[in-house]
Amino acid sequence: MRWAVVESPIGELSVAVDEVGVCGVRFGAVDGAPPASSLAGTAGMGLSRAVAELRSYFAGELVDFTLPLSVRQGSEFERAVWGEMTRIPYGETRTYGQVAAIVGDVSAARAVGVACNRNPIPVIVPCHRIVGAGGKLVGFGGGLPRKRQLLELEARVTFQQAWGG
Numbered sequence: 001m002r003w004a005v006v007e008s009p010i011g012e013l014s015v016a017v018d019e020v021g022v023c024g025v026r027f028g029a030v031d032g033a034p035p036a037s038s039l040a041g042t043a044g045m046g047l048s049r050a051v052a053e054l055r056s057y058f059a060g061e062l063v064d065f066t067l068p069l070s071v072r073q074g075s076e077f078e079r080a081v082w083g084e085m086t087r088i089p090y091g092e093t094r095t096y097g098q099v100a101a102i103v104g105d106v107s108a109a110r111a112v113g114v115a116c117n118r119n120p121i122p123v124i125v126p127c128h129r130i131v132g133a134g135g136k137l138v139g140f141g142g143g144l145p146r147k148r149q150l151l152e153l154e155a156r157v158t159f160q161q162a163w164g165g
Contacts, residue, residue, distance in 0.1 A: 002047050003033035008058045009153070010146045013123065015054060017046040021068030025121050027142040054123070060157040063090040065124050073120060077103065081115035088129040091158030093151070095133055113139050123150065 001023060003016045014033050016024035036051040049067065056062035074082065080103040088094050094102075096109040096116075105111070116127040122141060128150040132138040140147035 003030050004036040004039055004047050004051055005029045005033045006036045006051050006054050008054065010058075010142065010149050013054065015047070015050045017050055018070050020070035021046065022050050022121055022124055023070040023072070025123055027122070027146065050124075057123070058153070060153065060160070063154075063157065063161075067124060069121060069125070071120060074115075074118065077105075077108070077111060078115040078118055080104075081112050082119055082121075082125050085116075085119070085125050085127055085129065088126060091154040093129050093131045093135065095131055095135075097133060099130055117141050126150075129154075 001016050001018045003014050003024075006013045006015055011027065012029045014024070014026040014028065014030035015022065015036075016026075016030075036047075039048050039051065053062055053065055053067055057065070071079065071082065081099060084094075084099050084102050096112040097106070099112045100106055100108040103112075112130065116130055116139060119125055119127045119141070122128070128140060128142075128147045137144050137147055137151075
């Protein structure tokens with residue numbers, strides 16, 4: 001597994017890849033991870049691609065990540081929730097209850113929240129798009145200010161694409 005630290009509007013993010021694809025995103029710098037600007041050569045090709053897509057996302061140029069993912073943990077329920085997160089369109093949200101119903105257990109809204117908290121690849125697997133009932137901003141491993149920033153970025157880009165602004 002190789003890590004790199006990416007500067008972003010929500011602070012430093014550490015991104016990791018293995019031989020399959022992106023396997024981790026952490027808020028802040030992971031100890032020993034080099035800055036993304038130091039990546040060179042083909043040895044960091046997967047990592048370079050992950051960094052490039054994250055930068056494009058934060059620049060408002062990328063609305064769909066195309067990176068291969070490598071998720072080796074999680075219960076069957078958590079994996080179902082993480083899979084559903086990837087189907088929430090850019091600029092849209094779903095409630096914890098809606099996701100619970102989609103994955104087959106209408107009473108599991110709290111469990112969806114736990115799965116969101118255990119998401120190993122936040123931002124790329126967009127747990128920030130899951131909100132509380134009535135659109136309330138609740139629960140985010142990176143903190144609510146970051147969740148708000150991510151949702152505002154996506155809303156702004158969606159508006160600009162729709163209205164040519």
